[in-house]
Amino acid sequence: MTREKNVFVHLLPYIRRYWLTYLFLSVLLMAGIADGLLFTWFLQRITNAAVAGDGEQVRFFFYLGAALVLLMVAVQYLNVYLESLATNQVKASIADDLFARIVRLPASYYDRHHTGDLVSRITQDVGSISGAIGGSLLNLIRQPLWALAAFLYLAYINWPLALLALLLGPATAMLAKQYGRLLRRNGQRIQSAEGKRIELINDSLSGQLVIRTLGLAAHTSKRFKRQNRDVLELQLKEGKHKAGLQAGTFGISVFAQMIMLCAGSMMIVHNRLTIGELVAFVSLTQGLISPFSNMANTWAGFQRSLAAAERVFQIFEEDFVNRRHADAEHAGEQYADSLRTPNTNDPIHAEDLQAGIRFEHITFSYDGNQAALRNVQLHIPAGQTVAFVGPSGAGKTTLFKLALGLYPPQAGEIRIGEKPISEAADDLHAYMSYVPQDPFLFSGTIRDNISIGKIGASEDEIVAAAKAAHAHPFIAELPQGYDTAVGERGIKLSGGQKQRIAIARAILRNAPILLLDEATSALDSESEAAIQLALKALMKDRTTLVIAHRLSTVMDADLIVVMDQGQIVETGTHRELMEKKGLYFRLFQTQSNAYAGTTNSIHIPQM
Numbered sequence: 059m060t061r062e063k064n065v066f067v068h069l070l071p072y073i074r075r076y077w078l079t080y081l082f083l084s085v086l087l088m089a090g091i092a093d094g095l096l097f098t099w100f101l102q103r104i105t106n107a108a109v110a111g112d113g114e115q116v117r118f119f120f121y122l123g124a125a126l127v128l129l130m131v132a133v134q135y136l137n138v139y140l141e142s143l144a145t146n147q148v149k150a151s152i153a154d155d156l157f158a159r160i161v162r163l164p165a166s167y168y169d170r171h172h173t174g175d176l177v178s179r180i181t182q183d184v185g186s187i188s189g190a191i192g193g194s195l196l197n198l199i200r201q202p203l204w205a206l207a208a209f210l211y212l213a214y215i216n217w218p219l220a221l222l223a224l225l226l227g228p229a230t231a232m233l234a235k236q237y238g239r240l241l242r243r244n245g246q247r248i249q250s251a252e253g254k255r256i257e258l259i260n261d262s263l264s265g266q267l268v269i270r271t272l273g274l275a276a277h278t279s280k281r282f283k284r285q286n287r288d289v290l291e292l293q294l295k296e297g298k299h300k301a302g303l304q305a306g307t308f309g310i311s312v313f314a315q316m317i318m319l320c321a322g323s324m325m326i327v328h329n330r331l332t333i334g335e336l337v338a339f340v341s342l343t344q345g346l347i348s349p350f351s352n353m354a355n356t357w358a359g360f361q362r363s364l365a366a367a368e369r370v371f372q373i374f375e376e377d378f379v380n381r382r383h384a385d386a387e388h389a390g391e392q393y394a395d396s397l398r399t400p401n402t403n404d405p406i407h408a409e410d411l412q413a414g415i416r417f418e419h420i421t422f423s424y425d426g427n428q429a430a431l432r433n434v435q436l437h438i439p440a441g442q443t444v445a446f447v448g449p450s451g452a453g454k455t456t457l458f459k460l461a462l463g464l465y466p467p468q469a470g471e472i473r474i475g476e477k478p479i480s481e482a483a484d485d486l487h488a489y490m491s492y493v494p495q496d497p498f499l500f501s502g503t504i505r506d507n508i509s510i511g512k513i514g515a516s517e518d519e520i521v522a523a524a525k526a527a528h529a530h531p532f533i534a535e536l537p538q539g540y541d542t543a544v545g546e547r548g549i550k551l552s553g554g555q556k557q558r559i560a561i562a563r564a565i566l567r568n569a570p571i572l573l574l575d576e577a578t579s580a581l582d583s584e585s586e587a588a589i590q591l592a593l594k595a596l597m598k599d600r601t602t603l604v605i606a607h608r609l610s611t612v613m614d615a616d617l618i619v620v621m622d623q624g625q626i627v628e629t630g631t632h633r634e635l636m637e638k639k640g641l642y643f644r645l646f647q648t649q650s651n652a653y654a655g656t657t658n659s660i661h662i663p664q665m
Contacts, residue, residue, distance in 0.1 A: 064368075065367045068371040068374065069367060072148045072152060072191070075147075076144050079140055079143055079147070080144055083144065086137045086140065087196065087200050088203075090133050090137065091203055091204050093133055095207055095208075097126050097127075098211065098338045099338070100126055101337050101338050101341055102215075102332075102334040102337060103115075103119055103334060104120065104123065104334075105333055105334035105338075109332075109334065141196065145188045145192035148187075148192075149185065149188065149191075152187065153180060155374070156179070156184065156373060156374070160176055163373070165464035165465055175256075175257060176373075178253045179370055179373065182249075182252060182256070183249075183366040183370050185366075186249075186363055187367045189360050189362065189363030190360060190367050194360035198357070205349035208342050209224060209346055211342060212342055212346060216322075216330075216335065219318060219339060222318070222321065223339075229310055230306075230307055230310045234307060237299050241299050245296065247292050248289065248296065249369075251289045251292055255282070255285045255286065258278075258282055262282070314347050322335075322340065411474070411570055412440050412475070413476050415436075415438040415474050416437050416473040417460075417472055418471045418473065419433055419434070419435055419470035419471075420433070420460065420467045420469070420471075421433055423468060424465075426468075430624050431460070431467070431625075432623075434453075434457065434624075436619060436629075438601060438617070440601050441601060443602040443604065443615045443616050443617075444603055444617045445617070446458075446603065446606070446619050446621060447606055447607075447609055447618060447642065448621035448641070453623075455605065456624075458492075458605060460472055460479075461474075461573065461603065462490065462492060474489075474571065489571055490572075490573065491511070491567045491568075491569040491573070492573045492575075493561055493563075493572075493573070493575065494575045495575045495576040497559065497560030498560075499544045499548030499551070499559060500544075501545070501547075502543065503541050503543055503544065504536075504541070504542050504544060504559060505540040507544060508520050508523060508524060508529075508540075508559060508563050508566060511562070511563035511564060511566035512566045512567055515566055523562040523563070524559075526596075527562035527565055528558055529558035529559055529562050544556075571600065571601045572596065575605045608649065609645060612632075615631075615632070616631075617629060617630070618632060618642065620640070620641050622641060628641060
């Protein structure tokens with residue numbers, strides 16, 4: 059399948075969605091050509107009537123010409139409006155589905171692609187699709203039809219002159235083809251340079267704290283200035299190519315009209331052509347020549363739009379974890395379904411989850427070379443609290459990511475209940491709550507950030523969750539309370555406040571599986587003690603996985619899993635592991651010595 063066909067396979071469902079608008083555009087296209095020919099006929103007849111001194115005919119054709127002009131204005135208005143309507147509707151639909159696809163991409167995709175590139179695709183590239191679904195596409199149809207209609211009408215008037223005018227077309231086409239190639243190549247470079255510039259902007263805004271603290275503001279500004287100049291140079295080069303193309307085609311067009319005027323004048327001298335026919339001929343010669351000059355430029359613009367569409371639909375062609383989802387046309391509905399609030403009373407799912415979580419011979423590597431997990435085997439019974447401990451880089455967080463379905467293992471399988479994650483990741487996500495060590499807050503209010511735990515939650519439910527997470531007191535002291543804007547990534551809140559918001563979100567979600575990655579690490583001792591009590595209620599009758607760096611916080615877990623270098627090296631309760639005097643014993647002793655004299659170690663409450 060050619061590149062163009064492959065892109066159109068993706069575009070056609072969107073075009074079909076607005077088929078009625080495109081049908082009207084097709085009718086207007088034919089009406090525009092007919093109106094143009096009628097106006098040429100009008101010029102011919104009114105000129106001949108004037109030369110013959112027939113005032114009655116001149117008045118008649120004047121009124122007819124005025125009607126034709128009004129019709130042309132109406133056609134032009136409807137054409138521009140409907141084209142805008144169709145292209146913007148299609149782009150909006152594509153952007154909807156693209157965003158739904160992006161937020162559901164596997165984590166491995168984000169490892170390979172910069173977020174700035176994704177921003178570029180959903181903004182710049184979607185915006186650049188217009189030509190492939192609107193202006194350029196319609197012109198690729200309109201221009202050949204207009205050239206054919208113009209030639210037939212000119213041949214009807216005087217076929218030798220029509221053939222002479224037609225011979226000038228290839229010269230224009232050759233010029234346009236050459237410049238079209240240059241414009242297409244330069245356009246691809248502009249797209250690439252724009253993508254890099256957006257990446258730098260995205261990095262600079264997200265990492266502004268690092269930039270300021272390391273004194274990199276001037277250096278970053280210079281980088282942006284350099285990339286900005288690269289884009290400017292390419293844009294100026296594009297301007298030169300367009301100027302050359304326009305000047306060349308304008309020169310050929312004027313030259314063609316001059317030849318038609320001179321040749322036609324000689325025919326008038328020999329009574330082989332009327333003055334009205336010459337006026338019509340000179341007027342319509344542009345209609346015959348311009349499609350040759352515009353076609354390559356239109357084709358270049360069309361190709362550039364296809365390149366943008368291709369970048370967009372590359373996202374739709376990305377595989378999800380071990381399976382393909384439905385086509386892009388239904389991506390938005392699938393995403394909406396995945397946001398549903400879990401119904402933990404559903405007998406099918408509740409029954410499935412009783413089997414707990416199983417890691418069956420899991421091996422995983424981020425880069426395909428160095429293994430982050432090696433042959434991990436573990437069964438976590440439903441309703442138990444299991445803590446994962448070990449030195450930094452042992453594979454604890456990686457195991458969480460696999461449990462969440464963010465990455466597929468290279469070998470082995472993870473089952474939650476009786477279902478492999480590879481077959482039911484989206485469905486099972488609805489039954490999980492995850493509280494990371496560094497919680498992410500979305501731009502919006504505190505209420506917005508808590509309520510996403512349960513779409514459609516009532517105000518009472520939101521406040522109750524905040525109270526359980528020990529977040530309500532500090533929220534109540536804020537001037538706008540729950541309507542307080544948190545800023546980008548929650549910048550207006552402290553680390554402890556953000557964590558309490560994230561815990562409130564998890565409490566509101568009320569999922570049967572809970573994953574805590576040092577969820578209380580940013581809290582003071584008093585707040586942590588209160589939240590531990592809230593977590594006790596939250597973890598009751600739930601399967602809970604905890605990553606802990608402070609071993610004193612997990613002494614009461616049902617099972618402690620000790621990891622090192624991507625493997626499980628020990629399992630047992632705190633007492634059992636201390637009696638083994640292995641890695642856990644050494645880590646605990648080291649931390650006990652380091653924290654000697656402190657009073658901020660809080661145990662996970664006994665279930």
